[in-house]
Amino acid sequence: MSNFNNRRYMxxxxxxxxxxxxxxxxxxxxxxxxxxILWTLFSNGLxxxxxxxxxxxxxxxxxxxxxxxxxxxSLYMVTVATLIGTPIGIMAGTYLAEFGKDGWLAPATRFINxxxxxxxxxxxxxxxxxxxxxxxxxxxGWAGAIALSLIVLPVVVRTTENMLQLVPSNLRExxxxxxxxxxKVVTMVVYRAARAGxxxxxxxxxxxxxxxxxxxxxxxxxxxxxxxxxxGPMASLAVVIFQFAMSPYEDWxxxxxxxxxxxxxxxxxxxxxxxxxxxxxxxxx
Amino acid sequence: xxxxxxxxxxxxAAGEAVIAPAGFSLQSNTxxxxxxxxxxxxxxxxxxxxxxxxxxSTMLFAFLVFSTMFAIMATLFxxxxxxxKVFGSSFFLSDAxxxxxxxxxxxxxxxxxxxxxxxxxxxxxxxxxxxAMFITELSPTWLKRPLGIAIELLAGIPxxxxxxxxxxxxxxxxxxxxQPWINDHLGSLPFIGVIFEGPAMGIGMxxxxxxxxxxxxxxxxxxxxxxxxxxxxxxxESAYGLGATTWEVLRNIVLPYTKIGVxxxxxxxxxxxxxxxxxxxxxxxxxHELSASLLMPGNTISSALANEFTEAVGDVYTSSLITLGMxxxxxxxxxxxxxxxxxxxLSAREGKQS
Numbered sequence: 001m002s003n004f005n006n007r008r009y010m011x012x013x014x015x016x017x018x019x020x021x022x023x024x025x026x027x028x029x030x031x032x033x034x035x036x037i038l039w040t041l042f043s044n045g046l047x048x049x050x051x052x053x054x055x056x057x058x059x060x061x062x063x064x065x066x067x068x069x070x071x072x073x074s075l076y077m078v079t080v081a082t083l084i085g086t087p088i089g090i091m092a093g094t095y096l097a098e099f100g101k102d103g104w105l106a107p108a109t110r111f112i113n114x115x116x117x118x119x120x121x122x123x124x125x126x127x128x129x130x131x132x133x134x135x136x137x138x139x140x141g142w143a144g145a146i147a148l149s150l151i152v153l154p155v156v157v158r159t160t161e162n163m164l165q166l167v168p169s170n171l172r173e174x175x176x177x178x179x180x181x182x183x184k185v186v187t188m189v190v191y192r193a194a195r196a197g198x199x200x201x202x203x204x205x206x207x208x209x210x211x212x213x214x215x216x217x218x219x220x221x222x223x224x225x226x227x228x229x230x231x232g233p234m235a236s237l238a239v240v241i242f243q244f245a246m247s248p249y250e251d252w253x254x255x256x257x258x259x260x261x262x263x264x265x266x267x268x269x270x271x272x273x274x275x276x277x278x279x280x281x282x283x284x285x
Numbered sequence: 286x287x288x289x290x291x292x293x294x295x296x297x298a299a300g301e302a303v304i305a306p307a308g309f310s311l312q313s314n315t316x317x318x319x320x321x322x323x324x325x326x327x328x329x330x331x332x333x334x335x336x337x338x339x340x341x342s343t344m345l346f347a348f349l350v351f352s353t354m355f356a357i358m359a360t361l362f363x364x365x366x367x368x369x370k371v372f373g374s375s376f377f378l379s380d381a382x383x384x385x386x387x388x389x390x391x392x393x394x395x396x397x398x399x400x401x402x403x404x405x406x407x408x409x410x411x412x413x414x415x416x417a418m419f420i421t422e423l424s425p426t427w428l429k430r431p432l433g434i435a436i437e438l439l440a441g442i443p444x445x446x447x448x449x450x451x452x453x454x455x456x457x458x459x460x461x462x463x464q465p466w467i468n469d470h471l472g473s474l475p476f477i478g479v480i481f482e483g484p485a486m487g488i489g490m491x492x493x494x495x496x497x498x499x500x501x502x503x504x505x506x507x508x509x510x511x512x513x514x515x516x517x518x519x520x521x522e523s524a525y526g527l528g529a530t531t532w533e534v535l536r537n538i539v540l541p542y543t544k545i546g547v548x549x550x551x552x553x554x555x556x557x558x559x560x561x562x563x564x565x566x567x568x569x570x571x572x573h574e575l576s577a578s579l580l581m582p583g584n585t586i587s588s589a590l591a592n593e594f595t596e597a598v599g600d601v602y603t604s605s606l607i608t609l610g611m612x613x614x615x616x617x618x619x620x621x622x623x624x625x626x627x628x629x630x631l632s633a634r635e636g637k638q639s
Binding site: 012013015016019020022023024025026027029030031033034036037038040041044088089091092094095096098099100105106108109111112113114115116118119120121122123124126127129130131134150153154157180181182183184186187207210211212213214217218221238241242245246253256257260263264267268271275 | 332333335336338339340342343344345346347348349350351353354356357360361363364411412413414415416418419423432434435436437438439441442443444445446447448449450452453454499502503506530531532533535553556557559560561562563566567587590591594595607610611613614617618621622625
């Protein structure tokens with residue numbers, strides 16, 4: 001009997017040890033890829049990074065050049081996209097958190113917004129192509145910025161709603177009791193209280209669109225030359241990386257690695273900034 | 286929480302003059318009170334008016350977000366009509382893709398999308414589960430945070446970087462070390478062997494699936510971790526107290542309690558895997574051919590779009606690609622909506638029990 005129990009016990013322990021072992025293996029598996037990707041990126045990117053990358057425009061194949069037009073194009077479109085997407089997102093998020101207590105609009109919007117959050121970005125590119133490129137007849141930086149703003153939007157809506165809900169309602173009640181109208185309560189009390197969290201969401205949204213390639217392919221297209229005109233096709237770092245990396249030319253591939261390092265540093269930097277600098281405190285964890 | 290509140294209250298005190306309109310704050314002087322009450326009334330009316338504007342404009346923007354989805358659906362549907370008129374519903378069953386003879390069918394990219402996503406899930410689910418298990422049940426406290434950050438970094442890397450790494454580093458590595466082994470050991474199996482037979486080129490559907498798996502892991506594992514953490518500690522401790530092992534607690538207590546959430550997390554990952562574009566485009570090989578072998582190049586909806594859309598000439602070609610995009614959107618919509626519904630159900634149940 002005791003022998004049987006013993007065997008049973010050993011069996012359970014073995015199963016346990018086995019699954020714990022597997023669990024550790026999965027963690028190592030994921031971390032290996034993280035290190036592998038980052039190491040590839042840094043070792044390749046650093047060796048091709050030079051001042052030229054920041055001061056010269058994208059070259060024709062076989063010539064030396066940089067990524068100046070792509071970097072500025074990305075900055076333009078990301079800025080415009082953020083400026084379009086953020087106010088709309090904050091307003092919509094405010095409705096969800098503050099006013100949408102009853103009625104069908106708030107739950108329905110929340111549901112749709114969560115789907116938009118993970119919707120394939122290439123489909124958003126297609127949509128904007130149909131709306132803003134096909135009708136007008138040419139690719140443009142505006143179309144690219146609109147496509148990116150559609151990706152910013154759900155992120156901002158989501159974080160705004162979550163952060164406003166974290167604000168204790170006694171703050172709202174206190175302000176209302178002093179007689180301030182609701183718009184003042186929201187804009188001057190609730191927004192201030194939720195500022196850090198909302199900023200975090202915004203940073204994460206910017207980080208997300210900075211690396212986006214798919215929605216820009218059919219909207220902003222690409223531009224070999226420097227352009228500050230949002231009405232025309234515009235280069236962006238991500239699209240240039242895509243084009244250069246897929247090309248057979250070594251110079252282009254080297255520039256693609258340098259660009260890839262820049263874009264990753266920027267995106268991860270924003271992520272880290274969002275996590276550490278603007279951490280609103282233990283409440284949000 | 287409390288320090289956060291204190292901080293708020295300090296800010297609140299500092300901004301008090303702004304928050305409380307002057308007329309409302311104190312009315313000690315009775316002589317002035319009549320004149321002031323007139324002013325107050327006007328102010329109240331103005332306040333109510335502005336409230337209405339503010340409220341309605343937030344509602345308008347919420348409606349804008351709400352209608353985006355339908356705008357996308359409707360736009361894509363209208364744009365895909367030319368192709369659907371020519372090919373009808375057989376578009377989805379035909380593997381033709383010939384720009385010269387203007388014959389298009391969506392079977393190959395749809396098949397590729399489903400297959401690569403399935404591979405990603407096959408690898409991603411167990412790995413995500415293992416990571417979530419490690420973080421919630423096994424990891425020492427000091428390791429939890431760095432590990433969480435590392436997984437989040439994996440999620441933060443732009444997809445184009447995965448693509449470049451896949452094309453320049455992983456594909457050659459896989460062609461040298463992974464695929465020959467798969468060919469030798471799995472390619473000779475009866476029936477399923479044909480799936481694993483093929484030239485060791487590096488690129489192909491299996492490579493794309495593996496890279497997708499790595500990209501999906503952070504999303505799926507963080508959802509799993511979050512739902513594992515809502516299991517009431519009392520349940521787990523009771524089981525541990527009865528002598529259950531870690532695995533038994535996870536298998537018999539945590540998993541049954543959280544299965545809806547786990548499925549929701551898997552669906553969320555699946556939604557990502559189906560729609561991912563850049564990483565796949567680099568390594569899929571962009572071949573419009575249907576092949577049983579996972580080592581062969583193929584195509585997915587998103588990579589077909591990324592590769593061909595700007596070069597497509599003619600209405601039918603463009604429209605066929607848009608039809609593919611619409612298909613992708615519908616598939617991901619269903620998957621994500623399902624994920625969302627499951628997660629809503631989980632949180633509703635959680636609300637009831639606590």
